[in-house]
Amino acid sequence: xxxxxxxxxxxxxxxxxxxxxxxxxxFWRDGWxxxxxxxxxxxxxxxxxxxxxxxxxxxxxxxxxxTGVQLAPELPLEEVFFLVLLCWxxxxxxxxxxxxxxxxxxxxxxxxxxxxGGDRA
Amino acid sequence: xxxxxxxxxFLGLVAVTAGAALLLRWARTRSTRASSTRxxxxxxxxAVGLSTAVLLVMxxxxxxxxxxxxxxxxxESRISGAFVGIAPLEDFAYAVAALVLLPxxxxxxxxxxxxxxxxxARASRRAGSGSGPGTSAADVEEAR
Numbered sequence: 001x002x003x004x005x006x007x008x009x010x011x012x013x014x015x016x017x018x019x020x021x022x023x024x025x026x027f028w029r030d031g032w033x034x035x036x037x038x039x040x041x042x043x044x045x046x047x048x049x050x051x052x053x054x055x056x057x058x059x060x061x062x063x064x065x066x067t068g069v070q071l072a073p074e075l076p077l078e079e080v081f082f083l084v085l086l087c088w089x090x091x092x093x094x095x096x097x098x099x100x101x102x103x104x105x106x107x108x109x110x111x112x113x114x115x116x117g118g119d120r121a
Numbered sequence: 122x123x124x125x126x127x128x129x130x131f132l133g134l135v136a137v138t139a140g141a142a143l144l145l146r147w148a149r150t151r152s153t154r155a156s157s158t159r160x161x162x163x164x165x166x167x168a169v170g171l172s173t174a175v176l177l178v179m180x181x182x183x184x185x186x187x188x189x190x191x192x193x194x195x196x197e198s199r200i201s202g203a204f205v206g207i208a209p210l211e212d213f214a215y216a217v218a219a220l221v222l223l224p225x226x227x228x229x230x231x232x233x234x235x236x237x238x239x240x241x242a243r244a245s246r247r248a249g250s251g252s253g254p255g256t257s258a259a260d261v262e263e264a265r
Contacts (some may be wrong), residue, residue, distance in 0.1 A: 005192060010198055026136055032233075033227060033230045034227075036230055037223055037226045037227045037230065038227070039221075040226045041219065041222060041223050041226070044131075044134075044218075044222065045215065045218075045219075048127070048131045048215070048218075051130075051131075051157075052124065052127055052128050054151070055122040055127060055199065056196050056199060057122075057123070057124045057195065057196055057199045057200065057227065058124075058194065058195050058196070059193070059195075060167050060192075060193065060194075060197075061190075061191035061192045061193050061194050062191065063190060063191040065190060065191075065192065066192065073214055074210055078192075086215065086216075086219055087219060087223055088174070090176060090216075090219040090223050090228070091178070091223055091224070092175055093171075093172040093175055094168060094172045094220070094223075095167065095169040097167075097168040097172045097175070098164065098168040100171075101164060101167050101168055101171065102164065105164075
């Protein structure tokens with residue numbers, strides 16, 4: 001029984017929460033809306049997983065990195081946390097990249113305005 | 122059933138959700154002001170492009186690690202045999218689905234702020250004063 005994978009996922013999810021809180025990306029933008037979006041995403045991907053497992057496409061690896069707790073045959077507990085991370089990361093990325101690009105645009109506009117002002121002086 | 126066949130079904134559901142979200146956005150834009158959001162489309166596209174690039178690279182890296190350490194295994198007869206490193210190409214469908222499904226659900230849920238802003242805009246239009254002050258804020262929020 002190992003906790004390495006679960007702990008790694010929890011640390012990563014904590015990182016997502018900190019970025020979200022600092023920049024107001026997802027839960028800190030609209031908590032209720034984020035909760036429902038995340039829930040829909042996680043449930044959707046879990047069903048996708050279960051269909052894949054049922055069809056015999058993929059299966060849980062035998063490793064010492066996982067707790068061994070299974071929610072369903074071949075569906076490890078860790079998968080739920082992985083899907084939470086995937087969904088939160090995706091929404092943080094979409095909102096975050098918009099912030100980064102907008103900030104870069106503003107900086108460029110500001111420096112352009114500055115250099116134009118310098119030419120006139 | 123192959124991995125691609127399963128992916129096709131779920132990606133189809135994602136596409137339907139995205140279609141509904143686009144329809145809602147279109148209707149909302151039309152009910153407020155059409156011209157103001159057109160200019161906001163390019164930054165949205167750039168942000169989606171950047172997010173897609175980052176998420177696909179991260180998927181490639183971490184999926185390879187996860188398969189490498191043995192967290193997950195695949196039935197070779199049910200995957201296409203196209204790989205990125207040791208990760209089946211099919212796995213990337215999850216990342217693509219997340220990038221389309223989640224913002225679509227987010228849009229479909231709407232926000233109280235947007236609904237109120239749209240209501241205020243409609244009310245002020247009815248009053249004959251053009252678009253209300255809440256309109257541009259709602260557009261900016263929606264385009265983010």
